[in-house]
Amino acid sequence: MTPLVPSWLREYRAEWWWGDAGAAVVVTLLLIPQSLAYAVVAGVPAGVGLVSSVVPLLIYALTGRSHAQSVGPMAVTSLMVFATVTRFATPQTHDYLLLASLLAILSGGMLVVMGVLRFGFLADLLSAPVLAAFLAASAVLIMVSQLAPLLGFAGGGATLPALLRSLWQHASGIGHEAALLGCGALIVLLVMKRHGHSLLPGAIGQMAGRLFPALVIVAGTLLTCSYFPEVPHVGAVPQGVPMPSWPTAVASHIPELLIPAFFIALVNYVQSLSVAQWLAQRRGETIDPDRELLALGLCNAGAGLFGGFPVTGGLTRSVVNEQAGAQTQLASVLTAIAMVLVLVFATPALVWLPLPVLAATIIAAVSSMLVFEPLRLAWRTDRADAVAWLVTFVLVLLLGVDTGIIAGVVVSLASWIWRSSRPHIAELGRVPGTEHFRNVLRYDVERLKDTLLLRIDESVFFGNQRMVRSRVLGAVEGAPALRNVVLVMSGVNRVDVSALTMLGELDRTLAGKGLTLYLAEVKGPVGDVLDKGGLAQGFAGRIFLSAQAAWLSLSTPADFQI
């Protein structure tokens, strides 16, 4: 049993206090604009972002293991919430808000179940290129969707065509004061983001650059309140501390939300896990993925029950937390307390927070997600991975974030299966004077006259057994001097029943042509299957430990005269 008091609290040392307290102040300054902005992306009132920050911070501190992980609203998660809930309700309405909370509860519940069942491996469904393409395309969608609020007019959509159509239709409603404020803020933010760190030296400069959005928001709020009251702003924020409740009114939508909730859970987990892994690596620690699943699940379920939307670990925020000195999860607890104080006392000031400036902070933040390096790497090394990147990127833009990620998973699984289905098969020869056998096309090797050595560079299964069979038969065709065929199985890690059946048939077919089939370098697990499938008896005396043993046994004196 895990004790109720977390280990970091039981072992707390006084010298950690100032680090934790300092980190809390810095993270609060970062988290306020982030939580307001990502609430806007998710389509819920900005104030809901504050609730969605506080609850996960506390829950993660009690259940999570990573000392600096900062769980809260994040851009892509919010976009996924918007793409899902917008199908069932209008953004900013009461029903919409309840559905967003329900989504958090459902995906949190799924994460908890996955954690308990140790199903963390499901995160492996997302390959690196698919995840990278998904994040880059999401960044494009978020940036385009924020153009309307940036320029002070209405409009939105969940796919790029819908967004562009909406922009086209509403562009005449541009607000000049809003556009001025928004574009001004955006330019300042982008310039500071690129060059800000050079104004102040080292880590302090980097930190200042990251906290600059908070400063811009304060300045924007003051400007709006004083000079531009017409510019769209956040408006009334519900005050006080919310109570937990189950969103009964929308519970009938649960079946329709299950699949989106699963993919939100998956994406959130992968993001959160990569942050936790990165933090652990810096301290030379290892993490328990299933424990992280559980903690993230509880954070989401908790956020949902308090009326918030889905959350995940954010890399920027966690890095800021760690660099500002966070020693333990106490930093998160203190951040949560600071956020509650904001919720209770500072909400009147948030009323005048201008939406164009919030849009500018969102665009500036997600612009760093728009990286194409993974595509370049994939293109250089593995075209199938590059195709998976492109398909995912294009489909997320055209069909939306939820269909796009499913397509990405399908494409990467299909391309892996596709490549398994066309195995590399090499004819081997012996490197003269050694016991090593290499591809006759890559190395200068010696061959035997009446014996063909073929190395199958793939596990044999239903998807490639027919091709392996026809490749072997093709290789013996038109070689009348051949008497023996040796399949070198060093690359065959597994065989299934279809492959087993094929091997038996191949043996009979070759025997019909006057050829004897041998196996060499059969791995333990493959040998076990041959054995249980009754094939080992048929091949008795025809399985060699190594290619060298086959070579010595099958070579004739004549071979050595050449």
Added chain:
Amino acid sequence: MTPLVPSWLREYRAEWWWGDAGAAVVVTLLLIPQSLAYAVVAGVPAGVGLVSSVVPLLIYALTGRSHAQSVGPMAVTSLMVFATVTRFATPQTHDYLLLASLLAILSGGMLVVMGVLRFGFLADLLSAPVLAAFLAASAVLIMVSQLAPLLGFAGGGATLPALLRSLWQHASGIGHEAALLGCGALIVLLVMKRHGHSLLPGAIGQMAGRLFPALVIVAGTLLTCSYFPEVPHVGAVPQGVPMPSWPTAVASHIPELLIPAFFIALVNYVQSLSVAQWLAQRRGETIDPDRELLALGLCNAGAGLFGGFPVTGGLTRSVVNEQAGAQTQLASVLTAIAMVLVLVFATPALVWLPLPVLAATIIAAVSSMLVFEPLRLAWRTDRADAVAWLVTFVLVLLLGVDTGIIAGVVVSLASWIWRSSRPHIAELGRVPGTEHFRNVLRYDVERLKDTLLLRIDESVFFGNQRMVRSRVLGAVEGAPALRNVVLVMSGVNRVDVSALTMLGELDRTLAGKGLTLYLAEVKGPVGDVLDKGGLAQGFAGRIFLSAQAAWLSLSTPADFQI
């Protein structure tokens, strides 16, 4: 270009004539009851089965390469037609018949396209256990669906629960004369099937056993016509030769029929291909799968245009054809002529063919498809394949033949990916006095004190890279004497971008713990990817040609004192 006159006709020899003519007579006797019966399974009038037999026989003779292949109506194909078309129309109606023809045209067209594009590999989607389970469950569905006509009452359905419910509701309508006739025929057929071949010696006995259904049908027809006119019988059969036409009236259903047509095409192709392969193997010939695709596609499209339903190659029929002496495709042409004569002259006699006896021939025929040997083999050798068998079997019964086969494909792909995601990783040691390295758990081998050799028995990709990483890190944990880790890559046939990223990270993590990572036995294609991904530079001097080279280079004088 393939000449218009097929090669078997250009090279025809007089001595083949009697074999072909004899085979035609025998196959016609077998084909008449089969085509009537499978028309009933498909839900179309029995006479349509005759059309669906003649057209494919002629088309295959002109385009196919297998000398004894007999393409025509088959049980499982007919069941798939029923399961699909019954969703859009009532069996035995005009619209239903048009939809069945449209399905044949569509799946034929797909096969032709697959043949032209050389997409025959799509057949590899069906693993041996999934196909076996699919056939066995289809046999159960067909047998249960024929209980109602066997006993002389109405009822039907596409899934086992629907069939059982329908049987329960209609059971009171049992016809006593029909049940007598049907059960009598069934008992005679099953007894003859099991023991008939022992009445006459050798091949003649086997042949007689296979032609017995024709005899039972003639006897049943005479009995019905003379003594039991009340027993449900075939009734009016459309006479004359049909003309080709496009089913315009139902063309709007094409989008809904595409997926079922694809799976019908796939199943038909796999069945037909396995028959052709079996026949070719007996003659020591090889077949061209893409050519077979094309021929089968034309057979189906042709059958559909003449108002027939989807067809495929049947093992029993082809074996009978070959054993009865078929030398060339002329046997099929003669069979087609004999069937046309039946269509034109004998249809009045078919009117009195009793449906219970037809049901009995169906049940007796498909009972041989109910084999559980593949499940036993899978259970013995590969539990995942056994699970795929069970899932497919149960889902075909519960959800129907179309959902079931999709589920089967998904299950077998998923189980293959699942097994790839949990790679076998072995610690290696050297077999004393040799250059061979083997699993320390299976062999008695020597190890180095500060060097760990790990062989990864799987291609590394997004689905298992996280697990490979954590297994390697787990293996070095708690071994403070360790200085070097060698990954022996003989089982790694491919790596993708995710794996590449992981390897770079793993190298840095191990370096952080004071360990050096080496690679050995990197295959050509893997080395190419490391190279293009920029990892080869980082590993320069740390990639050994063989495990032996790593051993020699990393062993210290101290190792030899032990």
